[in-house]
Amino acid sequence: MTRAALNDRLLAFGSPLALFLLWELAAKAGWIDTRFFPAPSAILVRMWALSASGELWVNLQASLWRLFAGFIVGGIPALVLGIAAGLSRPVRIAIDPLVSATYPIPKSAVFPLILLIFGLGEASKIVMVAMGVFYPVLINAQAGVANIDRIYMDVAKNFRASRWQLFRTVAIPGALPPILAGVKLGLGMGLILIAIAEMIGADSGIGYMIWNAWQILSVETMYVGLVVIALIGFALSLVTDELEKFLVPWKRARG
């Protein structure tokens, strides 16, 4: 590692660490109100307790499952529809106004309706995540396919690729980088929506854990929930980065 890279690494890890130390110091010295800002050590202790009792894992598992199911339910139709719209003018013309009109509606505002339709069970949470994942994946897949250089389509046509072969050998790989960017955005949106959905009408999940902690005024537990959500987001970002390296090897050596 070069000296500059080492410095960057130190700075990247050092700045949050310094902040935590300052926070700890301020809490211990009584400079801040620990009812609202409990010391990081207190949050860690609570996290340990919640983990030991299994409560944290039950909730984490519930949230991750909903996130995963919602991702599949929303992501796969979005991928198919987006690529179809990118390839075919009629499909594009048919779905564009629908997408443009429904995309700006805040998904959280639709939640009461979703609860009404899908009930208090798992389905309503999964649908919320699915809605969050659907739009970014759809929009990016469509734009990704539409922006593939025409020459590649001509090549496929000249070499007599069938529709399915064109899909498999040109449309999907050509649009993969923007699709993965859409997946990343979609997962972020899904994480926001699952936390909201679990606060209302759920009895498990990280969102539920935070909401429940508010009701019993357990501030440390609320912070544990926030930390866990942040960690999930971070982990998802790492996973999608790795996925990108695996799925888009032709870009790996470029940087």
Place this chain on the structure above:
Amino acid sequence: MRAAELQLSVALDAATSLEAAAPPPPKIRVERLVKRFGTFAAVDGISVDIAPGEFFVIVGPSGCGKTTLLRILAGLEEPTSGTIAIAPNDAGRPTNSMVFQGDSIFPWMSVYDNAAYGLAMRRRSKAEIAERVRPLLETTGLWRFRDRYPHQLSGGMRQRVSICRAFANDPDILLMDEPFSALDEQNKMLLHQELLRIWEETKKTVVFITHSVDEAVTLSDRIMVMTAHPGRSKAILDNPFGRPRDVVALRGDPVYGAFVFRIWEYLREEVRAAKLQEQEEGEA
């Protein structure tokens, strides 16, 4: 040299070559082909017969519709009127494969998979694909780069892959659209020699487009000079050089200069006309 001059002097124009090339039935017969984009006639009534195994080069100023002509031959554009007849081949082989202008190999496929593309689309077995692709990659010096992706290759190597892709598909007709225009002179020279070598082994019918007179003379059996606008056939010339050819030694032959000059005479006014056209369009 006398003989070569004699050949030059009998070099035929469009009208007489049709009569002279009668014996073998043509591989490609283009008749009164017209392609309009709106009111713009990119191709305006071109007729030509191309013999089986012939290396036919079309040279013309940029924007003269030569690419349009090739794209019609490739089936990528529909003609407005006129016909193209291509003699059928023995079963199973594709009619044509195109080498496109500029970067056209898939960035997401390895060198090998790019070269194998046409065969893979035709669902050939892995063994058959290897049997066809490997020798081509070997003769073009690409075999040891077979697992690389295009961004790891130079421009010259990428264009080699594109040529391998077309040859590997084993088409009846090879269509080449200024495949070397983005390369430097030295790379171009190497690829000319390579292309001629592979072509002489396979004896495919080639329709090759270029704006370079030198390239046309180096590669062709016959050369069609196209007019600027609308795109018509101005003359069809027989290349005085025989086969096999050495692309460097060729240039030392006195006939070379004379033949290049002759093509330039046809081309000069067309290039001027094309420039004027551009200026008028700019002012309008």
